[in-house]
Amino acid sequence: MVLEATMICIDNSEWMRNGDYAPSRFQAQADAVNLICGAKTQSNPENTVGVLTMAGKGVRVLVTPTSDLGKILACMHGLEIGGEMNLAAGIQVAQLALKHRQNKKQQQRIIVFAGSPVMHDKKALEVIGKKLKKNSVALDIVNFGEDDEGKTEKLEALLAAVNNNDTSHIVHVPAGPNALSDVLISTPIFTGDGEGGSGFAASAAAAAAGGVSGFEFGVDPNLDPELALALRVSMEEERARQEAAAKKAAEEASEQDATMTEHASEGPSGADNKKNEIPDDDNTLLQQALAMSVDEPASTQDLQDTEMSDAAAEDPDLALALQLSVQESTKDSSSEADMSKLLADQSFVSSILASLPGVDPNDPSVKEMLASMQNQSESQQKQDEDKAPEKKEEKEEKEEK
């Protein structure tokens, strides 16, 4: 709840026409700006936010720091793309705008969206940074879009010059499927220096994480906060329980792997603690289990190797399904859905598990693992993509036999 006046510097240069951020760089930027304004004004009603553009005909202040969200959103309409970004001038004008803020008690902060190449040299940026630090202005930099040589270095140097006690931050957002605003939500730019974030940021983060454009669990947290909270808590607990069960199942699937048993023995006893553990841990175990079951050449389980190939030869459905999954894992879009569909098919999965030694499909912990596999198939799929070319080789070998 820091009392803050913020100036947001928007890059509306020609580089923003590019579509590598959906729908276009400029649109992604505008969404991020809207979210930031909302978060700032929500976290403290006396916060003010202002907006200026850095490219176009020249640096232009669209709205001076105000707490009226409507005014800010309105000025984002009808912005035109063109020209080149002038970072130094933009920052200096922002500093001037903040200097003349009405409430002198507010802390000063500038948020810069640096999407196009930076023309100034490192020295000039460092001088600007020092001046900001001297006047106790914090600076947040969002580095996205163009990535030419030296741009990251220059922005890092600028941040180092400004940074006073970790009040300034830089975020690098590479192009990808995630929206710019989604990536920013989890950064300190939104959450405001680790104070835990406003309710706005938290609920926006929850919505993004849930993968639903509306509300998590289909329940509006504003309409029914207790229900939404209860659903969220029970989901966390279920996830924790499934992770612990998955660890146990992974242990059963590979008795000879010393590391895994070590992890698994910790699992049942420290189930609650594991809730907060990095999910990668669990996923590597799961992935190891699957890798072993799919005849991974890196593993040293020769015994299981032969068994698996026998099983594959005996069960044409299994071989076909595995082949399908391997093929589709090389494609990006549908891989997740298909893999999860395959895994969701109970009979298919239990037939795989039946062929594994030491796994009883009727074991309740195994059944829980099946359910958890659905949830984790997404992240596991990413790791599987690396294994896919190797798996493919393996499949081809088997077919030749």
Add this chain to the structure above:
Amino acid sequence: MACTHDHSCEDHDCSSNWSLYKHIDLSKVTALNEANPGSVKSVFKAWEERLNSSGEHLESNEGDPELLVYIPFTSDVKIKSISVVGGADGTSPSKLRVFINRDGIDFSDAQSMQPVQEWDLVENLQGVLEYQTRYSKFQSVANITLHFPESFAGDTTQIHYIGFKGEATQLKRDVVATIVYEITPNPSDHKTRAETGGGLSHVE
């Protein structure tokens, strides 16, 4: 200008004169260009502790000796003189410019504005020098801003103690915080005389 102590201090108790530090609103004291945020609060202490440099002191950032210290008081004070103890090896400030009752001053303002008073300082490591003010200008000070533009060596500035001598009034110069302005009148707020039972005497 100097407070010549040819007798020892314990006799006439200098410290009671320098008691304005008690009226400083420490939570709202800020400084610009300080190396450690919050270290500025450590320079306001009792007269006896002015030479005690074991705790923190105020230091400017590397390579930049300018310092700007904003000090609000809990009530209006009258300041007779100011004492500043700097650091050794040329890190003492060499000039002092002072602004009264202005908040939100930053470096560009401080450099361009005319100060209420300014002094050329001398290295005052023993804390025996004080700088008198033009008392008429320092009659009702709610807050004061000290600007140290440079130091003797030129690299950084260190300050161990800032003291004020004077007296505190009990008055507070307060901004009117809560006023409700009516855009349209609310009839229930405006009772007529008939309703309140007053009015003209009735006619028999």
